[in-house]
Amino acid sequence: MSQQITPELRQWIIDQARAGHRPEAVVAAMRASGWDEAVALDALETTLQGFMDSLQKPAVQPAPPALSAVPEPDLRQQPSIVAVGGHEVKVLMAMHSPRVVVFGGLLSEDECDQLVELARPRLARSETVDTTTGGSEVNAARTSSGMFFSRCETALHQRIEERIGALVNWPVDHGEGLQILRYGPGAEYRPHHDYFDPAQPGTPAILQRGGQRVGTLVMYLNTPEQGGATIFPDVGLEVAPIKGNAVFFSYARPHPDTRTLHGGAPVITGEKWVATKWLRQRVFV
Numbered sequence: 108m109s110q111q112i113t114p115e116l117r118q119w120i121i122d123q124a125r126a127g128h129r130p131e132a133v134v135a136a137m138r139a140s141g142w143d144e145a146v147a148l149d150a151l152e153t154t155l156q157g158f159m160d161s162l163q164k165p166a167v168q169p170a171p172p173a174l175s176a177v178p179e180p181d182l183r184q185q186p187s188i189v190a191v192g193g194h195e196v197k198v199l200m201a202m203h204s205p206r207v208v209v210f211g212g213l214l215s216e217d218e219c220d221q222l223v224e225l226a227r228p229r230l231a232r233s234e235t236v237d238t239t240t241g242g243s244e245v246n247a248a249r250t251s252s253g254m255f256f257s258r259c260e261t262a263l264h265q266r267i268e269e270r271i272g273a274l275v276n277w278p279v280d281h282g283e284g285l286q287i288l289r290y291g292p293g294a295e296y297r298p299h300h301d302y303f304d305p306a307q308p309g310t311p312a313i314l315q316r317g318g319q320r321v322g323t324l325v326m327y328l329n330t331p332e333q334g335g336a337t338i339f340p341d342v343g344l345e346v347a348p349i350k351g352n353a354v355f356f357s358y359a360r361p362h363p364d365t366r367t368l369h370g371g372a373p374v375i376t377g378e379k380w381v382a383t384k385w386l387r388q389r390v391f392v
């Protein structure tokens with residue numbers, strides 16, 4: 108019969124070591140009670156090694172960043188259509204991890220066209236917030252051009268921002284102004300997270316303007332002929348860019364475990380225009 112190293116035997120070995128008995132004495136005691144010497148030695152070695160390893164591991168792992176409240180559409184009754192401010196928005200797809208909801212008809216054709224025409228004369232090569240300094244910089248990973256509107260810049264912006272606020276239950280003043288991006292053929296936005304990396308030295312300065320980003324809504328202002336999906340590589344999801352539709356996602360902490368890594372796949376033919384709304388933890392100033 109093979110001799111099993113049971114949890115009780117392991118505990119007995121640890122107790123002997125704690126009591127100051129030398130390994131030879133422990134093996135001798137095991138042999139005296141019928142254990143094969145090789146098995147006794149092996150049990151001693153593996154048990155004590157595991158015990159030493161457990162002493163070296165910190166008992167408490169460093170805590171991940173705390174969870175924040177997040178914007179969230181009210182889909183508890185599984186509506187196919189949500190009415191917000193007299194406007195009907197379709198719920199096309201929802202998933203829980205990552206939290207992603209795809210909406211249909213969030214913007215009218217006319218609202219899309221107006222945003223494009225207001226943005227067009229103000230476009231510049233896209234800058235992203237530089238988390239090392241808190242300033243902004245031209246980023247090779249983002250080959251689109253873009254601009255920011257200020258919050259509620261015109262009545263059109265205000266109407267759209269109020270619709271978004273009602274849709275995802277988040278105060279309008281917790282949002283950044285709409286960002287418009289234009290991608291030509293070949294342009295892309297490589298996978299990234301929208302939250303600010305807590306490890307970067309410039310992040311505390313950025314957070315003073317309204318805390319972390321906790322949600323994103325990317326609205327499609329046209330339908331590119333080919334390419335330009337919004338991709339979520341962690342889960343293999345691709346959202347087709349269809350004019351007036353939008354993809355919403357939220358992240359309760361600035362951590363990759365939210366699985367909200369995403370990007371804009373290269374446009375193949377045509378161009379792609381989007382409006383992005385970022386939602387902050389607090390009033391964005």
Ligand SMILES: O=C(O)CCC(=O)C(=O)O
Binds near residue numbers: 296369381
């Ligand atoms: O263009 C897209 O589909 C994604 C845009 C995006 O990730 C962003 O604006 O942060």
Ligand SMILES: [Fe+2]
Binds near residue numbers: 299300301323369
């Ligand atoms: Fe993004």
